[in-house]
Amino acid sequence: MREVTYSYAINETLHQLMQKDERVVLIGQGVTSPWYVGTTTVGLISRFGEERVIDPPVSENCTTGVAIGLAFTGMRPIYVFPRMDFMYYAMDQIANHAANWYFMFGGQLNVPMTIWAIINRGGEQAAQHSQAIHAIFAHIPGLKVVAPSNGYDAKGLLVSCVNDGNPVIFVDDRWLYNLKCNVPEELYSIPIGKGIFRKRGDDVTIIASSYMVHEAILAAEECEERGINVDVIDLRSIKPIDFDLISQSVKRTKRIVIVDGGWKTCGLSAEIAAKIAESELIKNLKAPLIRVTLPDVPAPASSSLEQIYYPRKEKIVSTVQKIMEV
């Protein structure tokens, strides 16, 4: 099978989805730009035209509402935020409107809409261009949240998002864009709500999603060299979350490290920890679970601070070692 970059996989999927289904429309800041969203939208404007590839004025709240209105006419909009930070502007349309519409009118009108949310951290971009706020959306009833960790998943999950009848947040991390993996050329889908094992081992379970899966795998490999065998779970979907998969693993390992690229307080890691605490799993744990997340601090600009702000492989390895000592 051919090997392609993550960003190529997204670009190819968009081309194929728009080619296959006339209802698919791409809207959002930068979709006609050669650099704003990496190379993920290259060639779309010349192929599908301004009517289906819409680079709107920076009116995020209005144009997110526009995408919802498009869905009401039978279209399948994909709305892109080139930085997750900009989503706060559109919070009203996402949380009050897209998420509630199906429920609020007794199931009369659903919102088949993909919200493609790009995390673009690092590079001294500071607090308003680096945020990973997937947990905020996972909190809201009526929204689904997926977070691929590689090009294969990005393609399959993006297809599922567009075919889903609900608003789905597709969380995309720019740190994945240059990573390569095997990706089939034809369209396929990956079910929303199902996770996958990336590594198997009996000593510790690491639960991760999105880019942090890579750091987790690297950490697991290093742990293996030191004689600690790790299960690495890639959640793929943040909501609904595949708790069966977590249970399956934790029943064996009885030790848990949760790794998340978001903040700690009330974040994804807190939700997973709470679910474990509510289940039978907690009775048999050999050690209290440990979370590896961002500190509860806005993203700093200076690279010296960034290096201690973003958790990497080393932090995960030392955490695994720590939990094995208990």
Next chain:
Amino acid sequence: MDIKRLPQEFIINLYETMLKIRVFEEKVADLILKKEIICPCHLYIGQEAVATGVCAALRKDDYIFSTHRSHGHYLAKGGDMKKLMAELFCRETGTSKGRGGSMHIASIDMGIMGSSAIVGGSIPLAVGAALGFKIQKKDSVAVAFFGEGAVCEGVFYESLNFAALKKLPVIFVCEKNHYSTHMPISKILADPSIYKKALSFAMDGALVDGNDVLKVYEKTKIAVDSARSGEGPYLLECLTYRWRGHVGPNYDLDKGLRSSEELEYWMKKCPIKSLEKIMVMNSILSEKEMEFIKLKVENEVEEAIKFAKESPKPPQTEDELMLYVFK
């Protein structure tokens, strides 16, 4: 407008629709006072000519997007009265199966695409629907109803800009009812003239007497014809007045929010009485025939109340609660 150009039946329909809204809303006010309706209702009394005149210029396949003050829009666009009343009683048979209440009603078959209780929140939805029509080369139009309070929201300006930029078939209908919750216009808008804001976005706009149903119809028809033929959006400012308080049945006179002189002035400009005068003058309907229509409407409302009261509430089960979260 020259009333003789319009078919008599059309004018009688306008009258009946306004009356329907009025009688419905007055009954709802009673039911709130009797504590039979609990969910918050924002009554439309006094503004009937706006919804009626606007919707008379629309087709079934045109979309409307409404607000927290939604009953008038729904009835004027042809929504089923029984289902509306049942929704106010939060029953399983309501438009939204008791999940939405007064502020969230819809009837997709009639092009009533829902109502938002977030001020200005449904404006961009109408713009998006208009974009969908344009992409699919349909000649439908979308209407966004909102009050002057929404003109203070950023999304209003964003929506005007986007609609004008893309020349979309959307009509922005501002129902200027003189209040934004408890705040008079003078305390919320630096420039109270709303239709002129269209100029800043190179789009058409007009001011109309929102208590004159024929004038509202006439202006909307111009706006709709223009939008349908690809001329882009239109901003219609309808000058009207909300008789009751922001929410609920009270007149708010005792709370010092407005004077009784002001209310009386506007009650004299009642949109329904005004049309009655015109119809008598032009021999369209006699007093007796109007009485007959009133009786018919009152019966319809009574039947709707009976239907609502006899309808079950949503079943109290976990499964039922979890319905409609995801499709």
